Amino acid sequence: AQSVAQPEDQVNVAEGNPLTVKCTYSVSGNPYLFWYVQYPNRGLQFLLKYITGDNLVKGSYGFEAEFNKSQTSFHLKKPSALVSDSALYFCAVSPWGTGFQKLVFGTGTRLLVSP
């Protein structure tokens, strides 16, 4: 069965500094990988996805993620953090081509960006 690990419950970063939110996964076959963000009292919003192709994926709000097959990782990055980036971030994985009924979410990482 597939699984996702987000090893940090919280990441603290100062505004203007680069940020990284870590995600590792386990899946049979090729993975579909996703990042979602959740703001307080809101549903999850899509940030980016990796299906195939270039290992560096660019998404919404200046975020990007790097797919590393050998390390089974899909870390979320942003060159310069904003206070408004403070939110809960979820990584998710599903086996290639299976649809969202097999999608597994991580436990989430809270990002806190200080002014």
Place this chain on the structure above:
Amino acid sequence: NAGVTQTPKFRILKIGQSMTLQCTQDMNHNYMYWYRQDPGMGLKLIYYSVGAGITDKGEVPNGYNVSRSTTEDFPLRLELAAPSQTSVYFCASTLGVNEKLFFGSGTQLSVL
């Protein structure tokens, strides 16, 4: 274009009561999903539907039922509420396999 709409936003139930969480989407998506989110946990899939008249169980279906009579609507029914069903419930929809999910704003349910 409202996207995915969930009602109610908040609800308190007594043990043994029943209720229906409503979900509707106006994007003509065939695929719809119900998730629950517990503190410190990722989202868990309760039920899903790949089109009108077709539903199937997810990872945590016990205590819930769904129906899908139209493309737009996907209600979730709790028949005999239990404290273990205290959670935040999210409905989501998507256009196709491995496209992005669109989420509703959630229903916070407490069973006391």
